Amino acid sequence: MELSQRKCMILQAIVEDYIATAEPVGSRNIAKNHDLGLSAATIRNEMADLEDMGYLEKPHTSAGRIPSELGYRFYVDSLMQRYSMTVDEISGLQKSMDRKYDQLEGVISEISDVISKVTKYPAVVAFPRENKSRVRSVRLVLIEERMALVVVVTDAGVVKNRRISFSGDIDYSAIDAVSSFISKNLAGLSAADITPARAMLMYEAMGDYGELLKIVISFVMECLQEDCARVYIGGASNILNNPEFSDIDRAREFFSFMDSRENVGKMLSLMGNDNDDISIKIGSESGVDGMEDTSIVVANYHVGDKLRGKIGIIGPTRMDYARVVSSLEMINDRLVEILNKMMGQ
């Protein structure tokens, strides 16, 4: 059933008042504060309808109404007005991202602080994952006897390295030979291309250094398949500014959840991947136990079609969605700019 325009106006007023005050909204207040040209009694009738339709709920009989999940959902999808950031906000944001970054790690870990500072909610950032990436080059660097560093560069321009140890002696020139052998044989390949058969052939060709090769190739595979999303969290304490978390048990639940990067990563991975739009999960939509009264807003960033990641915030369902969405959009744009530059693309 469609909502009449009047119902929409009233619903919007309720959602926005509730977001601003965290108090259940009563009919009189709406009549007073919003110039709808309706009396409290009329609004009361409409509110009763909206409640029957599932958009509003009552904490108890003699309080005002608060939006239900459905109410928020409708607000976010159909009623929410674009928030335009003030000049001050924009210049503050630009200033805080105006550093020269030279490491992927540095950008990503700092971006979470920026997000939480701008939105005043806890921020979550997923380290970029690679998408169908291929090996660009592999290098072995001898660190000391029986210990070497493997450096893998993927075609997304991401560098990964790991120290490995092996038995058997090998000297500088031999390791260089192994190094270029591997690089030549793996360059341009994706994880799917490195079949056991192909690896086998390589082991045989290398003879003495087969063991070393084995270790290197398994690390290369790891690099290409890596998908345990590394996650950064910033400004978690911001959640305590919201009265719904002034109950200590509620707060503990939240912080226990955030203590586990794994949890957070899993939650992020459940958010929409495909589109450029911002995706929003309200309350139980996230499907995470114990997070029924938080909402998550996430934007996807990508560099070319190779590197992909997510930035977002977690807040109470009663969240300033409009502000959050436009802040995330701005930050996302700036982030992509920085990453593009850094990746030299």
Next chain:
Amino acid sequence: MELSQRKCMILQAIVEDYIATAEPVGSRNIAKNHDLGLSAATIRNEMADLEDMGYLEKPHTSAGRIPSELGYRFYVDSLMQRYSMTVDEISGLQKSMDRKYDQLEGVISEISDVISKVTKYPAVVAFPRENKSRVRSVRLVLIEERMALVVVVTDAGVVKNRRISFSGDIDYSAIDAVSSFISKNLAGLSAADITPARAMLMYEAMGDYGELLKIVISFVMECLQEDCARVYIGGASNILNNPEFSDIDRAREFFSFMDSRENVGKMLSLMGNDNDDISIKIGSESGVDGMEDTSIVVANYHVGDKLRGKIGIIGPTRMDYARVVSSLEMINDRLVEILNKMMGQ
């Protein structure tokens, strides 16, 4: 003034009861629960003395006594009994550290979870810093045109890398030449050894590649001097299990502090560096504003005399010091073992 043995026993009883219950301790309870052979009245007199001497304080007239900072300090220095972990605790600890670690980063970030799980307090871990380290080798790996990866290995066995871009073309063999030139010229040098004069000489010798060299050398210097302690935090939510943090403002203060790695790093760096012992700062001893009712317990770990770092916990001043100290000792031992193995020393 020395404390009589009787006063010591009473002080110890009070501290331990208060640690266990978080309730002010009254004279009757001590008489009942501890077999001191004294009546409540006598204990009362001694408690009044202890209060006069500054070891105890009263939250209000008709409550029991709680230890003052001085009281805790005396307890920690002189009264605390060694806690022996149970077989279950030890085997649990060993199991949780029984993974095969292959990256420094991985060990360090995971150790904070282990500590918080074992102690039930928020854990802080400082990434190892290098001490007077020297260059072992430097490698340049060409990633694409005008972009290379610098890999620096220090004599502590730590690997650092950074992507750099430069103007001017350079091919694989040329970059190898530059790479081995740099490595040869910097190997064995510490930050102090790489004087501007020496760098100048190198620039000149390299001619065309002077610019590239400049970038590389400045990165090498960074690696050797790096001392912005990276910090990992685990199990922060554990703080909420302590009733002194059930006040939401107190909790917010704590979490805001922990939100800033910088804060935490600064605090850690103020803790004792020199000795092998565990260092404990009680309440305001830490000198950090807003952390007057938390204590910090920190152990130093080191691998040889090169790598040094800290592991520790932050908890309420009313903390189970005995348990925390022995847990940290055990974890520290195990950590050092793992690091030694990993660094191949």
Next chain:
DNA sequence: GTTAGCACTCACTCTCTCCGAGTGCTAACA
């Protein structure tokens, strides 16, 4: 269809009282 009016509900706050744990002091005891 809209509005004014009115009875009713219910969380919250404030006040008051009671209770119990704990203290300090005094006097008696070993």
Next chain:
DNA sequence: TGTTAGCACTCGGAGAGAGTGAGTGCTAAC
């Protein structure tokens, strides 16, 4: 002289009860 029993006093916290006010639903009039 050190220890203990006894007692009056203090004070936070829990619980009961009354009052308040924001809000609702329903009815009747416009």
